[in-house]
Amino acid sequence: MKPNILIVEDDDNISELMRYNLEKSGYTVETCDDGEEALFCAGELNPDAILLDWMLPNLSGIEICRRLRRAQKTANVPIIMITARSEEADRIRGLEIGADDYLTKPFSPRELVARVQAVLRRVRPALTAQKISFEDIVVDTLSHRVTRGNHPIHLGPTEYRLLSHLMNNPRRVFSRDQLLDKVWGHDVYVEERTVDVHIRRLRKSLNQDDLPDYIRTIRSAGYALDTEA
Template sequence: MKPRILLVEDDINLTELVRYNLEREGFEIALSADGEEGLMMAMEQPPDLILLDWMLPNLSGIEICRRLRRNGDTANIPIIMLTARTEEGDRVRGLEIGADDYITKPFSPRELIARINAVLRRVRPGLSGKILTHAGISLDSTTHKVVRDGTQIHLGPTEFRMLRHFLENPGRVFSREQLLDAVWGHDVYVELRTVDVHIRRLRKALNINDSADIIRTVRSAGYSLDPESSMAGSASA
């Protein structure tokens, strides 16, 4: 499962070049040529990584980066700045604002893909391979096999997709609406309480042999996979 990348860039030719090469690598791409629209897209449906131009109409890439880092829902999204500004001071400023990497134009698609994979391995290691692991849980996206502490866990298709989403984003809190979009898709109508039902099923399956409950309920916010492997106690959906 390849990550979803948001590209915010107003150069049409560069956008098409990047889109073509990333889609060829299997990435899912969302596009915006406007700073304000790009910020809105990042907040409404947080991507796995953002490629962000420095100079944009209506809102600069630096300001977008600053606002994303101040927002709890987007603070941990990996950001790679794309810019023609080559001065060391500009590069330092971009990194200090919160960018994870900084690529100066022109760049080769091969370099960009390598940088993307490097950032994902560093910031979101669960997205760099087909097997996701956390707190004694191992999920193989190819065979659809889930194991916890040596015991195989049998999950339904929805619970499997939900667990995979949590494993790809450990510690991040998702609202019921965000889980609906990520697990069921945008075009499927499902009631919000359905999320709670599947959370309970997932917990029941995972909490075998009195294992710790690693799915955390965040009051008035949603659910997350606890980033600590030694979480004690359990919470109810």
Template sequence: MKTRVLLIEDDLNITELVRYNLERADYKVESVADGEEGLYLAAQDTPDVILLDWMLPNLSGLEICRQLRRNEETANVPIIMLTARADEPDRVRGLEIGADDYVTKPFSPKELIARIQAVLRRVRPALAGHELRFEDISLDNVSHRVMRNDTLIHLGPTEYRLLRHFMENPGRVFSREQLLDSVWGHDVYVEPRTVDVHIRRLRKAMNEGDGKDYIRTVRSAGYALDKHR
């Protein structure tokens, strides 16, 4: 599953530069030029990383960053500020508001990609490596092998993608609709109740041998991978 980047930037040239280089590096990029639209998209379909311009019309990047940090859905999403304001007081202010990193314009696309990878290693290490771990479960993104307590777990393709999505976002509750978009894809029509069927299959496969069930059902909300279940 590709790392998803939301770019909030009103300069078309920079948007095209960032999109071209990130997509070549196998990132999935969604871009908007309006801060309010960016806030809405970030809350509705939470990205893995947000690249945020400081100087935006109507709503500044600082205010957007402040609101993202106040929203439960986006409070922990890594944010990298993109700005021409290179003075130390500006950098400090951006970091104090809640940005995880600060890249000044003009910038090297290679440096930006390196900054994204570094932020992911610090903030969400599961997205930066080949192996995901949660309690006694490990998932290898290269070999597509899932182990639990040194026992190989056999999963179907959909159950594997479900588990990987949960392990990339431990503790977060996903609705059926969010899981359909993230695991099945936006362009595939599947009944929301289909998610329940695959969750049951995933639970059965993962919990053979009386293993603890880490998949939590949240009534009227959805599902989460949670060690406190």
């Protein structure tokens, strides 16, 4: 699954330039141009990283960053601040609020992509790896093969996408709606209980021979991949 990047930028030209170069580099991209919209989109879309402009209408990038870090859903999402401010005090302030990196305008497309790759590699290494592992479960993202304890696990396409998403975000709780958006897509109508059906199938495939169940069910919240299951 391609990493999803949320761009929060009110300059349409800059926003489209970033979108074009990130999509060309293999990312999926969502954009918004307003502070309040940014908070809503970040909570609904569950992006893998956020590119956040410092100067925005209604709410500043700094205030948005502060609120994202306070919210459970977005507390651990990598944030790169985009700003024309180059002073050290401003950079330090953003980092203290919770930004993971800085991109100073004007920037080149190569720097943009390199910064995104670096922050994902540092904060979410599974997204840039060819193999994702959690305990004794390994997913090879190139061959789409899954093993557990070196034994092959045969999964359907939906169960594979579901497992890949959970393994890219270990210990992070996802509601059924969030899993529907991430695994099935925004434009597909599927009932919430369908998620439960595929979770059961995934568990059955993974937990043969009474192996530990790492898929944790959180009542009224959703699911997570966790050793505390």
